[in-house]
Amino acid sequence: MFKKHVIYKQDKYNMLTVEEQGKTLVVRHISDQWGEEGFQFISRAELLHWADNFFRKEDFIGREDELEQIMSNLRSI
Template identity: 70%
Template sequence: MFKKHTIYKRDKYNMLTVEVQGKTLIVREISDQWGEECHTFVSRPEMIHWAENRFRAEAFDGSDEEREQILTALKSI
């Protein structure tokens, strides 16, 4: 059985989830603009590196608090 974590969910079209499948982490990013993107990582540091690039402060469309909550939630997995 896989463990699924919801990082954020604004509505049914804008969300980010992480599935933990043993050592593999599968990040599913669903947006109303881009559809579903799936990223597979073999380590937590690799996932955090992706997240820090994906949610860069200068490019993030939201508040600093929201960005920090997303990164904190990903780091807690």
């Protein structure tokens, strides 16, 4: 059984989920702009490194709380 974490969900077209599949972390990013993207990571550290690059602070100016919530949800996995 895989454990699924919803990192954020704005609607059915804008969300980020992480599934724990054994030692592998599978990220599914769905956006209305780009469709669905999938990423696989073999460690939590690798996932967090990706997230630091994917969720840039410049993109969240004025929404710093939203960025902190996303990163907090990812760190809790």
